[in-house]
Amino acid sequence: MKNVLLPVLALFALSACSSTEVSSGHAAANAKLEAQGLPFRWSAGEGGAAVMRLLPLPVGPTKADARTAEEILGGIRKKEQGNGRTDAMLQEVRQMQDGREVWILQSLTGGIAYVVGLKTPIRVQGPYNYAK
Numbered sequence: 863m864k865n866v867l868l869p870v871l872a873l874f875a876l877s878a879c880s881s882t883e884v885s886s887g888h889a890a891a892n893a894k895l896e897a898q899g900l901p902f903r904w905s906a907g908e909g910g911a912a913v914m915r916l917l918p919l920p921v922g923p924t925k926a927d928a929r930t931a932e933e934i935l936g937g938i939r940k941k942e943q944g945n946g947r948t949d950a951m952l953q954e955v956r957q958m959q960d961g962r963e964v965w966i967l968q969s970l971t972g973g974i975a976y977v978v979g980l981k982t983p984i985r986v987q988g989p990y991n992y993a994k
Contacts, residue, residue, distance in 0.1 A: 888912065900977060901956075901964055902992055913993040916964065916973060919956035924963055926980055937986060938965065938976055945989065947974075 888904045891912075895902055907913035924931050935952060942950035956964040961981070967974040967989075976988035 899960065899962075900987075900990070901958055902990055907993060914991070916956075916966075916975060916992050919958060919964060921954050922957050924955045924965075924978075925961075926963075926978075930980070930984070934965070934978060934984065934986060938967070938988075941989065942967070942974075 888906070891904045895904075901917045901919060902914050903917060904912050904914055926934060935950075939950040942948075951968040953966045953968040956966065958964065958977075961979075963978045963980065965976045965978050967976075973990075973992040973994045974988075975990045975992060976986055977990070978987075979985040
């Protein structure tokens with residue numbers, strides 16, 4: 863009986879250890895995302911797998927004028943084509959507190975987002991893939 867119980871206890875100890883490691887790994891990764899001013903955070907998904915999620919942000923129209931918005935979207939489309947995604951369509955824009963915007967593309971498989979800073983020079987970061 864002791865021989866059976868010992869491996870089971872060892873298995874629980876290992877799973878607890880790996881859970882702590884994952885949590886501390888999330889904390890370090892999330893601290894880095896926060897320091898970079900990015901609106902994403904890592905969390906444990908199904909089966910404990912790490913998944914990136916978008917923080918809740920208000921949805922609203924872009925602050926870019928029509929010409930600038932089309933130029934930004936054109937650049938995003940080129941980058942998406944380079945990643946093998948041929949049809950990049952803007953689904954929505956979310957507003958960050960610091961004035962930047964998160965441009966979310968339509969996707970069947972998950973979230974694809976770009977962080978857009980509209981101050982001159984315009985800065986587009988991404989793509990960021992996240993779980994919806």
